[in-house]
Amino acid sequence: MEKFLTLNTGNRMPIIGLGTWNAALNKVGAAVEYALLRAGYQHIDCAFVYHNEKEIGQAFRKIFTNDSIKREGIFITSKLWNTFHKRADVLKAYKDTLHDLQLDYLDLYLMHFGIAIGQRGTDDEPLDENSYILLDKTPLQETWGAMEELVKAGLVKQIGVSNFTAPMLLDLLSYANIIPSVNQIELHPYLQQQNLIEFCQHLNIAVTAYSPLGSPGGLKPDEPVLLDDQILQRIANEHSKTPAQILIRWAIERKTIPIPKSTTFERIQSNIEVFDFNLTKENLRGLNRKYRFVNPFDWWNVPYFD
Numbered sequence: 397m398e399k400f401l402t403l404n405t406g407n408r409m410p411i412i413g414l415g416t417w418n419a420a421l422n423k424v425g426a427a428v429e430y431a432l433l434r435a436g437y438q439h440i441d442c443a444f445v446y447h448n449e450k451e452i453g454q455a456f457r458k459i460f461t462n463d464s465i466k467r468e469g470i471f472i473t474s475k476l477w478n479t480f481h482k483r484a485d486v487l488k489a490y491k492d493t494l495h496d497l498q499l500d501y502l503d504l505y506l507m508h509f510g511i512a513i514g515q516r517g518t519d520d521e522p523l524d525e526n527s528y529i530l531l532d533k534t535p536l537q538e539t540w541g542a543m544e545e546l547v548k549a550g551l552v553k554q555i556g557v558s559n560f561t562a563p564m565l566l567d568l569l570s571y572a573n574i575i576p577s578v579n580q581i582e583l584h585p586y587l588q589q590q591n592l593i594e595f596c597q598h599l600n601i602a603v604t605a606y607s608p609l610g611s612p613g614g615l616k617p618d619e620p621v622l623l624d625d626q627i628l629q630r631i632a633n634e635h636s637k638t639p640a641q642i643l644i645r646w647a648i649e650r651k652t653i654p655i656p657k658s659t660t661f662e663r664i665q666s667n668i669e670v671f672d673f674n675l676t677k678e679n680l681r682g683l684n685r686k687y688r689f690v691n692p693f694d695w696w697n698v699p700y701f702d
């Protein structure tokens with residue numbers, strides 16, 4: 397099993413990354429250090445809106461200044477939040493993220509969602525009296541154009557999108573001068589999105605799988621617990637692996653790039669130990685429930701995925 401995917405730029409992206417969404421302050425820095433220095437990760441996934449980039453940046457500075465690991469050997473992603481979609485705001489948002497992460501460049505900068513909302517240039521997202529989010533009527537074409545400028549200025553290696561559906565991709569491709577390198581979407585056996593994956597791969601857009609473990613840290617009381625799934629547990633027992641390892645292996649066998657989040661050292665370690673077995677005899681297709689754990693409708697009242 398290859399440990400990298402080659403992107404449409406010719407650069408390589410490590411097939412597993414450490415996710416940092418909901419990674420708590422006072423834990424995330426140590427988790428990133430452990431992942432890079434001890435567990436062998438070469439890929440960290442960040443975002444402005446996770447509100448932990450400053451602490452991750454302190455970890456990066458420690459790691460890259462003592463020279464034990466070279467910056468060029470690590471793939472680092474961050475994401476433009478939805479309140480910075482105006483052309484004039486994109487460069488500033490990018491530079492602010494670089495500053496917080498204490499880096500000179502990112503390997504990948506993603507448009508976090510294909511929607512512009514909130515109080516422009518801040519991360520304030522006011523809801524109106526009917527609980528609808530304040531909309532910022534900026535076309536995605538403007539935002540993508542500003543992201544392309546980052547590439548042309550040599551500030552970022554790759555740009556891409558996140559939470560993009562097929563119609564959104566098609567629209568973007570109608571004007572894009574730079575094809576997105578990546579679309580980062582929610583993927584796990586309960587939300588398989590096989591057609592969207594194949595469509596992205598057909599377009600030479602690599603697919604990153606977020607919440608690959610079924611987002612167990614943030615479940616509402618009535619939500620299904622993927623890690624407790626009986627079929628998954630049986631497969632895990634048969635392979636003498638944990639359910640999480642089965643899910644991560646399943647993601648990489650689909651040629652997607654899982655970014656499991658953990659701040660627990662043992663889990664960070666075991667989540668990357670997935671290269672000594674395979675699932676070729678297993679079929680997880682029947683687990684699909686088209687169930688989304690991450691749905692912006694819950695936050696903004698916008699039926700984004702409906």
Ligand code: A2P
Pocket residue numbers: 415606607608609610611612613614623638640641655656657658659660663664666667
């Ligand atoms: P923790 O950070 O306390 O280790 P996802 O990436 O699907 O959103 O999942 C992240 C959640 O899964 C976090 O709550 C994380 O908890 C938990 N998690 C990460 N790795 C494992 C694992 N190997 N087994 C069980 N839970 C895990």
